[in-house]
Amino acid sequence: MITLDQVRKRAEADAKTYGYYLTPQPDLLQMFIEGLKTNEDRYGYASCPCRLATGNFEVDRDIICPCDYRDPDVAQYGTCYCRLYVNKAVFESQNLPEVPERRPIEKQERAYGAAAAKTAPTQEKTETSTTAQPQKTEVKKKLWYCKQCGYVVYREDPPYICPICKAKKEFFAEITAGVLFKG
Amino acid sequence: MQFSKVSGKNNSHKVTLYALSTCVWCKMTKQYLNDNSVEYEFVDVDLLDDKERNQVHEVIRSKGGELAYPTTIVDDKTVINGFRKDKLKEVLNL
Known part of the structure:
Protein backbone atom coordinates (compact mmCIF):
# COMPACT_ATOMS: atom_id res chain seq x y z
CA MET A 1 0.00 0.00 0.00
CA ILE A 2 1.32 3.41 -0.94
CA THR A 3 2.17 5.87 1.83
CA LEU A 4 1.16 9.52 2.09
CA ASP A 5 4.82 10.42 1.85
CA ARG A 10 5.53 11.78 -6.53
CA ALA A 11 3.44 14.92 -6.87
CA GLU A 12 6.40 17.11 -5.93
CA ALA A 13 8.63 15.39 -8.48
CA ASP A 14 5.99 15.76 -11.17
CA ALA A 15 5.48 19.44 -10.40
CA LYS A 16 9.22 19.98 -10.63
CA THR A 17 9.47 18.19 -13.97
CA TYR A 18 6.86 20.43 -15.51
CA GLY A 19 7.90 23.67 -13.80
CA TYR A 20 4.77 23.77 -11.64
CA TYR A 21 4.22 24.12 -7.91
CA LEU A 22 1.90 22.32 -5.56
CA THR A 23 -0.92 24.28 -3.98
CA PRO A 24 0.53 26.84 -1.58
CA GLN A 25 -1.62 26.17 1.49
CA PRO A 26 -0.21 23.24 3.54
CA ASP A 27 -3.58 22.13 4.97
CA LEU A 28 -5.14 21.96 1.49
CA LEU A 29 -2.11 20.12 0.14
CA GLN A 30 -2.38 17.54 2.89
CA MET A 31 -6.04 16.91 1.99
CA PHE A 32 -5.14 16.47 -1.70
CA ILE A 33 -2.45 13.95 -0.82
CA GLU A 34 -4.91 12.04 1.39
CA GLY A 35 -7.56 12.06 -1.36
CA LEU A 36 -5.09 10.73 -3.91
CA LYS A 37 -3.94 8.01 -1.54
CA THR A 38 -7.53 6.98 -0.82
CA ASN A 39 -8.22 6.62 -4.52
CA GLU A 40 -5.01 4.72 -5.16
CA ASP A 41 -5.84 2.30 -2.33
CA ARG A 42 -9.41 1.97 -3.56
CA TYR A 43 -8.92 1.67 -7.33
CA GLY A 44 -5.26 0.82 -7.73
CA TYR A 45 -4.53 4.18 -9.37
CA ALA A 46 -4.55 7.75 -8.12
CA SER A 47 -7.72 8.98 -9.74
CA CYS A 48 -8.52 12.70 -9.39
CA PRO A 49 -9.80 13.36 -5.85
CA CYS A 50 -12.18 16.06 -7.17
CA ARG A 51 -13.91 13.92 -9.79
CA LEU A 52 -16.16 10.89 -9.64
CA ALA A 53 -14.30 7.79 -10.85
CA THR A 54 -15.77 4.50 -12.07
CA GLY A 55 -13.06 2.13 -10.88
CA ASN A 56 -12.55 1.01 -14.48
CA PHE A 57 -9.00 1.99 -15.42
CA GLU A 58 -9.68 2.55 -19.11
CA VAL A 59 -12.68 4.76 -18.39
CA ASP A 60 -10.87 6.75 -15.71
CA ARG A 61 -7.49 7.03 -17.34
CA ASP A 62 -7.95 10.63 -18.48
CA ILE A 63 -8.54 11.67 -14.84
CA ILE A 64 -5.64 9.79 -13.27
CA CYS A 65 -3.56 12.45 -11.60
CA PRO A 66 -1.87 14.28 -13.23
CA CYS A 67 -4.91 14.25 -15.51
CA ASP A 68 -5.06 14.88 -19.24
CA TYR A 69 -6.50 18.32 -18.57
CA ARG A 70 -3.87 19.61 -16.14
CA ASP A 71 -1.47 21.14 -18.64
CA PRO A 72 -4.05 23.07 -20.67
CA ASP A 73 -5.73 24.22 -17.44
CA VAL A 74 -2.49 25.43 -15.89
CA ALA A 75 -1.66 27.18 -19.17
CA GLN A 76 -5.05 28.92 -19.27
CA TYR A 77 -5.93 29.48 -15.61
CA GLY A 78 -2.65 29.06 -13.75
CA THR A 79 -3.89 25.96 -11.96
CA CYS A 80 -5.48 22.57 -12.60
CA TYR A 81 -9.17 21.77 -12.03
CA CYS A 82 -8.52 20.65 -8.43
CA ARG A 83 -6.03 23.42 -7.77
CA LEU A 84 -3.39 20.94 -6.68
CA TYR A 85 -0.93 21.95 -9.39
CA VAL A 86 -0.37 25.67 -9.85
CA ASN A 87 2.04 27.87 -11.79
CA LYS A 88 4.50 30.26 -10.21
CA ALA A 89 2.24 33.31 -10.36
CA VAL A 90 -0.63 31.53 -8.59
CA PHE A 91 1.76 29.98 -6.09
CA PRO A 97 -8.86 30.84 -9.35
CA GLU A 98 -11.99 28.85 -10.25
CA VAL A 99 -11.36 26.43 -13.09
CA PRO A 100 -14.26 25.17 -15.21
CA GLU A 101 -14.43 21.45 -16.01
CA ARG A 102 -12.68 20.72 -19.28
CA ARG A 103 -13.45 16.98 -19.28
CA PRO A 104 -16.19 16.23 -21.82
CA ILE A 105 -19.63 15.55 -20.31
CA GLU A 106 -19.87 12.16 -22.08
CA LYS A 107 -16.85 11.00 -20.12
CA GLN A 108 -18.17 12.41 -16.84
CA GLU A 109 -21.48 10.62 -17.27
CA ARG A 110 -19.91 7.20 -17.45
CA ALA A 111 -19.45 7.33 -13.67
CA TYR A 112 -23.24 7.39 -13.12
CA GLY A 113 -24.46 3.89 -13.62
CA ALA A 114 -22.17 2.65 -16.35
CA ALA A 115 -21.04 -0.26 -14.20
CA ALA A 116 -24.69 -1.08 -13.51
CA ALA A 117 -25.24 -1.44 -17.22
CA LYS A 118 -22.39 -3.91 -17.30
CA THR A 119 -23.29 -6.04 -14.29
CA ALA A 120 -27.08 -5.90 -14.31
CA PRO A 121 -28.29 -5.03 -17.78
CA THR A 122 -31.91 -5.93 -17.10
CA GLN A 123 -32.23 -3.60 -14.15
CA GLU A 124 -30.52 -0.74 -15.85
CA LYS A 125 -33.61 1.25 -16.63
CA THR A 126 -35.72 0.66 -13.54
CA GLU A 127 -34.87 3.77 -11.58
CA THR A 128 -33.02 5.74 -14.17
CA SER A 129 -34.05 9.12 -15.39
CA THR A 130 -34.77 10.33 -18.85
CA THR A 131 -31.64 12.46 -18.79
CA ALA A 132 -29.19 9.86 -17.52
CA GLN A 133 -27.87 7.77 -20.35
CA PRO A 134 -25.34 5.36 -18.93
CA GLN A 135 -22.90 4.46 -21.63
CA LYS A 136 -21.16 1.20 -22.19
CA THR A 137 -18.05 0.68 -20.14
CA GLU A 138 -16.54 -1.32 -22.96
CA VAL A 139 -13.67 0.75 -24.17
CA LYS A 140 -12.42 0.29 -27.70
CA LYS A 141 -8.76 1.05 -27.77
CA LYS A 142 -6.88 2.23 -30.83
CA LEU A 143 -3.36 3.21 -31.72
CA TRP A 144 -2.90 6.95 -32.14
CA TYR A 145 0.18 8.86 -33.20
CA CYS A 146 1.07 12.50 -32.85
CA LYS A 147 1.68 13.94 -36.30
CA GLN A 148 3.96 16.56 -34.81
CA CYS A 149 6.43 14.47 -32.80
CA GLY A 150 5.58 10.83 -33.52
CA TYR A 151 4.48 9.92 -29.99
CA VAL A 152 2.32 6.79 -30.08
CA VAL A 153 -0.39 5.89 -27.58
CA TYR A 154 -2.83 2.96 -27.34
CA ARG A 155 -6.09 4.09 -25.77
CA GLU A 156 -9.69 4.99 -26.52
CA ASP A 157 -9.12 8.61 -27.54
CA PRO A 158 -5.95 10.54 -28.19
CA PRO A 159 -4.80 12.55 -25.15
CA TYR A 160 -6.16 16.07 -24.73
CA LYS A 168 -3.38 19.63 -29.56
CA LYS A 169 -5.60 16.55 -29.76
CA GLU A 170 -6.37 17.38 -33.39
CA PHE A 171 -2.75 16.61 -34.25
CA PHE A 172 -3.32 12.94 -33.47
CA ALA A 173 -4.26 10.44 -36.15
CA GLU A 174 -5.26 6.83 -35.85
CA ILE A 175 -2.79 4.22 -36.95
CA THR A 176 -4.57 1.58 -38.95
CA ALA A 177 -3.37 -1.96 -39.47
CA GLY A 178 -2.97 -1.23 -43.17
CA VAL A 179 -0.49 1.53 -42.49
CA LEU A 180 1.36 -0.59 -39.97
CA PHE A 181 1.94 -3.56 -42.19
CA LYS A 182 2.36 -1.90 -45.57
CA GLY A 183 5.08 0.40 -44.29
CA MET B 1 -30.10 7.02 -0.68
CA GLN B 2 -28.70 7.47 2.80
CA PHE B 3 -27.91 11.09 3.66
CA SER B 4 -25.87 12.01 6.72
CA LYS B 5 -27.53 14.77 8.69
CA VAL B 6 -25.66 17.55 10.44
CA SER B 7 -27.73 19.68 12.75
CA GLY B 8 -27.20 23.37 13.29
CA LYS B 9 -28.85 26.53 14.51
CA ASN B 10 -29.27 27.90 11.01
CA ASN B 11 -32.03 25.59 9.88
CA SER B 12 -34.33 27.90 7.94
CA HIS B 13 -33.16 26.46 4.60
CA LYS B 14 -33.04 22.92 3.35
CA VAL B 15 -29.41 22.39 2.41
CA THR B 16 -28.34 19.25 0.54
CA LEU B 17 -24.68 18.70 -0.24
CA TYR B 18 -23.45 16.22 -2.84
CA ALA B 19 -19.81 15.54 -2.10
CA LEU B 20 -16.94 13.13 -2.69
CA SER B 21 -15.18 11.61 0.29
CA THR B 22 -11.81 12.39 -1.32
CA CYS B 23 -12.53 15.93 -2.43
CA VAL B 24 -10.75 18.86 -0.80
CA TRP B 25 -13.33 21.50 -1.73
CA CYS B 26 -16.13 19.29 -0.45
CA LYS B 27 -14.37 19.13 2.91
CA MET B 28 -13.98 22.90 2.86
CA THR B 29 -17.69 23.28 2.16
CA LYS B 30 -18.62 20.96 5.04
CA GLN B 31 -16.25 22.91 7.27
CA TYR B 32 -17.76 26.23 6.21
CA LEU B 33 -21.30 24.99 6.89
CA ASN B 34 -20.20 23.57 10.25
CA ASP B 35 -18.45 26.80 11.22
CA ASN B 36 -21.61 28.74 10.46
CA SER B 37 -23.82 26.26 12.26
CA VAL B 38 -25.85 25.53 9.14
CA GLU B 39 -28.10 22.49 9.27
CA TYR B 40 -27.55 20.29 6.22
CA GLU B 41 -27.54 16.80 4.87
CA PHE B 42 -24.81 15.35 2.69
CA VAL B 43 -23.91 12.25 0.76
CA ASP B 44 -20.49 11.13 -0.52
CA VAL B 45 -21.30 10.14 -4.10
CA ASP B 46 -18.10 8.13 -4.63
CA LEU B 47 -19.29 5.69 -1.95
CA LEU B 48 -22.67 5.09 -3.63
CA ASP B 49 -23.62 2.23 -5.90
CA ASP B 50 -24.56 2.77 -9.51
CA LYS B 51 -28.29 2.97 -8.93
CA GLU B 52 -27.84 5.71 -6.36
CA ARG B 53 -25.30 7.50 -8.51
CA ASN B 54 -27.89 7.54 -11.23
CA GLN B 55 -30.34 9.25 -8.87
CA VAL B 56 -27.72 11.86 -8.02
CA HIS B 57 -27.19 12.45 -11.73
CA GLU B 58 -30.91 12.95 -12.18
CA VAL B 59 -31.23 15.41 -9.29
CA ILE B 60 -28.25 17.57 -10.22
CA ARG B 61 -28.93 17.65 -13.96
CA SER B 62 -32.66 18.26 -13.55
CA LYS B 63 -31.87 21.40 -11.57
CA GLY B 64 -29.44 22.63 -14.18
CA GLY B 65 -26.30 21.86 -12.19
CA GLU B 66 -23.04 20.50 -13.46
CA LEU B 67 -21.75 17.11 -12.36
CA ALA B 68 -19.13 18.77 -10.17
CA TYR B 69 -18.26 18.35 -6.52
CA PRO B 70 -19.19 19.83 -4.18
CA THR B 71 -22.70 20.61 -5.41
CA THR B 72 -24.92 22.29 -2.86
CA ILE B 73 -28.66 22.49 -3.43
CA VAL B 74 -30.59 24.97 -1.31
CA ASP B 75 -34.35 24.58 -0.84
CA ASP B 76 -34.48 22.07 -3.71
CA LYS B 77 -33.92 24.79 -6.28
CA THR B 78 -30.74 26.83 -6.00
CA VAL B 79 -27.71 24.91 -7.23
CA ILE B 80 -24.22 25.97 -6.21
CA ASN B 81 -21.44 24.11 -8.00
CA GLY B 82 -18.08 24.23 -6.28
CA PHE B 83 -17.02 25.71 -2.95
CA ARG B 84 -18.41 29.22 -3.38
CA LYS B 85 -18.35 30.97 -0.04
CA ASP B 86 -19.83 34.14 -1.53
CA LYS B 87 -22.81 32.30 -3.00
CA LEU B 88 -23.41 30.19 0.10
CA LYS B 89 -23.28 33.30 2.22
CA GLU B 90 -25.79 35.09 0.03
CA VAL B 91 -28.26 32.23 -0.40
CA LEU B 92 -28.12 31.13 3.25
CA ASN B 93 -28.16 34.70 4.63
CA LEU B 94 -25.00 34.13 6.66
Whole structure:
Protein backbone atom coordinates (compact mmCIF):
# COMPACT_ATOMS: atom_id res chain seq x y z
CA MET A 1 0.00 0.00 0.00
CA ILE A 2 1.32 3.41 -0.94
CA THR A 3 2.17 5.87 1.83
CA LEU A 4 1.16 9.52 2.09
CA ASP A 5 4.82 10.42 1.85
CA GLN A 6 5.20 8.51 -1.41
CA VAL A 7 2.14 10.22 -2.89
CA ARG A 8 3.47 13.61 -1.86
CA LYS A 9 6.96 12.96 -3.23
CA ARG A 10 5.53 11.78 -6.53
CA ALA A 11 3.44 14.92 -6.87
CA GLU A 12 6.40 17.11 -5.93
CA ALA A 13 8.63 15.39 -8.48
CA ASP A 14 5.99 15.76 -11.17
CA ALA A 15 5.48 19.44 -10.40
CA LYS A 16 9.22 19.98 -10.63
CA THR A 17 9.47 18.19 -13.97
CA TYR A 18 6.86 20.43 -15.51
CA GLY A 19 7.90 23.67 -13.80
CA TYR A 20 4.77 23.77 -11.64
CA TYR A 21 4.22 24.12 -7.91
CA LEU A 22 1.90 22.32 -5.56
CA THR A 23 -0.92 24.28 -3.98
CA PRO A 24 0.53 26.84 -1.58
CA GLN A 25 -1.62 26.17 1.49
CA PRO A 26 -0.21 23.24 3.54
CA ASP A 27 -3.58 22.13 4.97
CA LEU A 28 -5.14 21.96 1.49
CA LEU A 29 -2.11 20.12 0.14
CA GLN A 30 -2.38 17.54 2.89
CA MET A 31 -6.04 16.91 1.99
CA PHE A 32 -5.14 16.47 -1.70
CA ILE A 33 -2.45 13.95 -0.82
CA GLU A 34 -4.91 12.04 1.39
CA GLY A 35 -7.56 12.06 -1.36
CA LEU A 36 -5.09 10.73 -3.91
CA LYS A 37 -3.94 8.01 -1.54
CA THR A 38 -7.53 6.98 -0.82
CA ASN A 39 -8.22 6.62 -4.52
CA GLU A 40 -5.01 4.72 -5.16
CA ASP A 41 -5.84 2.30 -2.33
CA ARG A 42 -9.41 1.97 -3.56
CA TYR A 43 -8.92 1.67 -7.33
CA GLY A 44 -5.26 0.82 -7.73
CA TYR A 45 -4.53 4.18 -9.37
CA ALA A 46 -4.55 7.75 -8.12
CA SER A 47 -7.72 8.98 -9.74
CA CYS A 48 -8.52 12.70 -9.39
CA PRO A 49 -9.80 13.36 -5.85
CA CYS A 50 -12.18 16.06 -7.17
CA ARG A 51 -13.91 13.92 -9.79
CA LEU A 52 -16.16 10.89 -9.64
CA ALA A 53 -14.30 7.79 -10.85
CA THR A 54 -15.77 4.50 -12.07
CA GLY A 55 -13.06 2.13 -10.88
CA ASN A 56 -12.55 1.01 -14.48
CA PHE A 57 -9.00 1.99 -15.42
CA GLU A 58 -9.68 2.55 -19.11
CA VAL A 59 -12.68 4.76 -18.39
CA ASP A 60 -10.87 6.75 -15.71
CA ARG A 61 -7.49 7.03 -17.34
CA ASP A 62 -7.95 10.63 -18.48
CA ILE A 63 -8.54 11.67 -14.84
CA ILE A 64 -5.64 9.79 -13.27
CA CYS A 65 -3.56 12.45 -11.60
CA PRO A 66 -1.87 14.28 -13.23
CA CYS A 67 -4.91 14.25 -15.51
CA ASP A 68 -5.06 14.88 -19.24
CA TYR A 69 -6.50 18.32 -18.57
CA ARG A 70 -3.87 19.61 -16.14
CA ASP A 71 -1.47 21.14 -18.64
CA PRO A 72 -4.05 23.07 -20.67
CA ASP A 73 -5.73 24.22 -17.44
CA VAL A 74 -2.49 25.43 -15.89
CA ALA A 75 -1.66 27.18 -19.17
CA GLN A 76 -5.05 28.92 -19.27
CA TYR A 77 -5.93 29.48 -15.61
CA GLY A 78 -2.65 29.06 -13.75
CA THR A 79 -3.89 25.96 -11.96
CA CYS A 80 -5.48 22.57 -12.60
CA TYR A 81 -9.17 21.77 -12.03
CA CYS A 82 -8.52 20.65 -8.43
CA ARG A 83 -6.03 23.42 -7.77
CA LEU A 84 -3.39 20.94 -6.68
CA TYR A 85 -0.93 21.95 -9.39
CA VAL A 86 -0.37 25.67 -9.85
CA ASN A 87 2.04 27.87 -11.79
CA LYS A 88 4.50 30.26 -10.21
CA ALA A 89 2.24 33.31 -10.36
CA VAL A 90 -0.63 31.53 -8.59
CA PHE A 91 1.76 29.98 -6.09
CA GLU A 92 3.13 33.38 -5.16
CA SER A 93 -0.20 35.20 -5.10
CA GLN A 94 -1.86 32.34 -3.12
CA ASN A 95 -4.99 33.25 -5.02
CA LEU A 96 -6.58 30.10 -6.38
CA PRO A 97 -8.86 30.84 -9.35
CA GLU A 98 -11.99 28.85 -10.25
CA VAL A 99 -11.36 26.43 -13.09
CA PRO A 100 -14.26 25.17 -15.21
CA GLU A 101 -14.43 21.45 -16.01
CA ARG A 102 -12.68 20.72 -19.28
CA ARG A 103 -13.45 16.98 -19.28
CA PRO A 104 -16.19 16.23 -21.82
CA ILE A 105 -19.63 15.55 -20.31
CA GLU A 106 -19.87 12.16 -22.08
CA LYS A 107 -16.85 11.00 -20.12
CA GLN A 108 -18.17 12.41 -16.84
CA GLU A 109 -21.48 10.62 -17.27
CA ARG A 110 -19.91 7.20 -17.45
CA ALA A 111 -19.45 7.33 -13.67
CA TYR A 112 -23.24 7.39 -13.12
CA GLY A 113 -24.46 3.89 -13.62
CA ALA A 114 -22.17 2.65 -16.35
CA ALA A 115 -21.04 -0.26 -14.20
CA ALA A 116 -24.69 -1.08 -13.51
CA ALA A 117 -25.24 -1.44 -17.22
CA LYS A 118 -22.39 -3.91 -17.30
CA THR A 119 -23.29 -6.04 -14.29
CA ALA A 120 -27.08 -5.90 -14.31
CA PRO A 121 -28.29 -5.03 -17.78
CA THR A 122 -31.91 -5.93 -17.10
CA GLN A 123 -32.23 -3.60 -14.15
CA GLU A 124 -30.52 -0.74 -15.85
CA LYS A 125 -33.61 1.25 -16.63
CA THR A 126 -35.72 0.66 -13.54
CA GLU A 127 -34.87 3.77 -11.58
CA THR A 128 -33.02 5.74 -14.17
CA SER A 129 -34.05 9.12 -15.39
CA THR A 130 -34.77 10.33 -18.85
CA THR A 131 -31.64 12.46 -18.79
CA ALA A 132 -29.19 9.86 -17.52
CA GLN A 133 -27.87 7.77 -20.35
CA PRO A 134 -25.34 5.36 -18.93
CA GLN A 135 -22.90 4.46 -21.63
CA LYS A 136 -21.16 1.20 -22.19
CA THR A 137 -18.05 0.68 -20.14
CA GLU A 138 -16.54 -1.32 -22.96
CA VAL A 139 -13.67 0.75 -24.17
CA LYS A 140 -12.42 0.29 -27.70
CA LYS A 141 -8.76 1.05 -27.77
CA LYS A 142 -6.88 2.23 -30.83
CA LEU A 143 -3.36 3.21 -31.72
CA TRP A 144 -2.90 6.95 -32.14
CA TYR A 145 0.18 8.86 -33.20
CA CYS A 146 1.07 12.50 -32.85
CA LYS A 147 1.68 13.94 -36.30
CA GLN A 148 3.96 16.56 -34.81
CA CYS A 149 6.43 14.47 -32.80
CA GLY A 150 5.58 10.83 -33.52
CA TYR A 151 4.48 9.92 -29.99
CA VAL A 152 2.32 6.79 -30.08
CA VAL A 153 -0.39 5.89 -27.58
CA TYR A 154 -2.83 2.96 -27.34
CA ARG A 155 -6.09 4.09 -25.77
CA GLU A 156 -9.69 4.99 -26.52
CA ASP A 157 -9.12 8.61 -27.54
CA PRO A 158 -5.95 10.54 -28.19
CA PRO A 159 -4.80 12.55 -25.15
CA TYR A 160 -6.16 16.07 -24.73
CA ILE A 161 -2.73 17.36 -25.63
CA CYS A 162 0.42 15.47 -26.57
CA PRO A 163 2.40 14.84 -23.38
CA ILE A 164 5.66 15.04 -25.32
CA CYS A 165 5.36 18.04 -27.63
CA LYS A 166 2.12 19.62 -26.34
CA ALA A 167 0.42 19.44 -29.74
CA LYS A 168 -3.38 19.63 -29.56
CA LYS A 169 -5.60 16.55 -29.76
CA GLU A 170 -6.37 17.38 -33.39
CA PHE A 171 -2.75 16.61 -34.25
CA PHE A 172 -3.32 12.94 -33.47
CA ALA A 173 -4.26 10.44 -36.15
CA GLU A 174 -5.26 6.83 -35.85
CA ILE A 175 -2.79 4.22 -36.95
CA THR A 176 -4.57 1.58 -38.95
CA ALA A 177 -3.37 -1.96 -39.47
CA GLY A 178 -2.97 -1.23 -43.17
CA VAL A 179 -0.49 1.53 -42.49
CA LEU A 180 1.36 -0.59 -39.97
CA PHE A 181 1.94 -3.56 -42.19
CA LYS A 182 2.36 -1.90 -45.57
CA GLY A 183 5.08 0.40 -44.29
CA MET B 1 -30.10 7.02 -0.68
CA GLN B 2 -28.70 7.47 2.80
CA PHE B 3 -27.91 11.09 3.66
CA SER B 4 -25.87 12.01 6.72
CA LYS B 5 -27.53 14.77 8.69
CA VAL B 6 -25.66 17.55 10.44
CA SER B 7 -27.73 19.68 12.75
CA GLY B 8 -27.20 23.37 13.29
CA LYS B 9 -28.85 26.53 14.51
CA ASN B 10 -29.27 27.90 11.01
CA ASN B 11 -32.03 25.59 9.88
CA SER B 12 -34.33 27.90 7.94
CA HIS B 13 -33.16 26.46 4.60
CA LYS B 14 -33.04 22.92 3.35
CA VAL B 15 -29.41 22.39 2.41
CA THR B 16 -28.34 19.25 0.54
CA LEU B 17 -24.68 18.70 -0.24
CA TYR B 18 -23.45 16.22 -2.84
CA ALA B 19 -19.81 15.54 -2.10
CA LEU B 20 -16.94 13.13 -2.69
CA SER B 21 -15.18 11.61 0.29
CA THR B 22 -11.81 12.39 -1.32
CA CYS B 23 -12.53 15.93 -2.43
CA VAL B 24 -10.75 18.86 -0.80
CA TRP B 25 -13.33 21.50 -1.73
CA CYS B 26 -16.13 19.29 -0.45
CA LYS B 27 -14.37 19.13 2.91
CA MET B 28 -13.98 22.90 2.86
CA THR B 29 -17.69 23.28 2.16
CA LYS B 30 -18.62 20.96 5.04
CA GLN B 31 -16.25 22.91 7.27
CA TYR B 32 -17.76 26.23 6.21
CA LEU B 33 -21.30 24.99 6.89
CA ASN B 34 -20.20 23.57 10.25
CA ASP B 35 -18.45 26.80 11.22
CA ASN B 36 -21.61 28.74 10.46
CA SER B 37 -23.82 26.26 12.26
CA VAL B 38 -25.85 25.53 9.14
CA GLU B 39 -28.10 22.49 9.27
CA TYR B 40 -27.55 20.29 6.22
CA GLU B 41 -27.54 16.80 4.87
CA PHE B 42 -24.81 15.35 2.69
CA VAL B 43 -23.91 12.25 0.76
CA ASP B 44 -20.49 11.13 -0.52
CA VAL B 45 -21.30 10.14 -4.10
CA ASP B 46 -18.10 8.13 -4.63
CA LEU B 47 -19.29 5.69 -1.95
CA LEU B 48 -22.67 5.09 -3.63
CA ASP B 49 -23.62 2.23 -5.90
CA ASP B 50 -24.56 2.77 -9.51
CA LYS B 51 -28.29 2.97 -8.93
CA GLU B 52 -27.84 5.71 -6.36
CA ARG B 53 -25.30 7.50 -8.51
CA ASN B 54 -27.89 7.54 -11.23
CA GLN B 55 -30.34 9.25 -8.87
CA VAL B 56 -27.72 11.86 -8.02
CA HIS B 57 -27.19 12.45 -11.73
CA GLU B 58 -30.91 12.95 -12.18
CA VAL B 59 -31.23 15.41 -9.29
CA ILE B 60 -28.25 17.57 -10.22
CA ARG B 61 -28.93 17.65 -13.96
CA SER B 62 -32.66 18.26 -13.55
CA LYS B 63 -31.87 21.40 -11.57
CA GLY B 64 -29.44 22.63 -14.18
CA GLY B 65 -26.30 21.86 -12.19
CA GLU B 66 -23.04 20.50 -13.46
CA LEU B 67 -21.75 17.11 -12.36
CA ALA B 68 -19.13 18.77 -10.17
CA TYR B 69 -18.26 18.35 -6.52
CA PRO B 70 -19.19 19.83 -4.18
CA THR B 71 -22.70 20.61 -5.41
CA THR B 72 -24.92 22.29 -2.86
CA ILE B 73 -28.66 22.49 -3.43
CA VAL B 74 -30.59 24.97 -1.31
CA ASP B 75 -34.35 24.58 -0.84
CA ASP B 76 -34.48 22.07 -3.71
CA LYS B 77 -33.92 24.79 -6.28
CA THR B 78 -30.74 26.83 -6.00
CA VAL B 79 -27.71 24.91 -7.23
CA ILE B 80 -24.22 25.97 -6.21
CA ASN B 81 -21.44 24.11 -8.00
CA GLY B 82 -18.08 24.23 -6.28
CA PHE B 83 -17.02 25.71 -2.95
CA ARG B 84 -18.41 29.22 -3.38
CA LYS B 85 -18.35 30.97 -0.04
CA ASP B 86 -19.83 34.14 -1.53
CA LYS B 87 -22.81 32.30 -3.00
CA LEU B 88 -23.41 30.19 0.10
CA LYS B 89 -23.28 33.30 2.22
CA GLU B 90 -25.79 35.09 0.03
CA VAL B 91 -28.26 32.23 -0.40
CA LEU B 92 -28.12 31.13 3.25
CA ASN B 93 -28.16 34.70 4.63
CA LEU B 94 -25.00 34.13 6.66
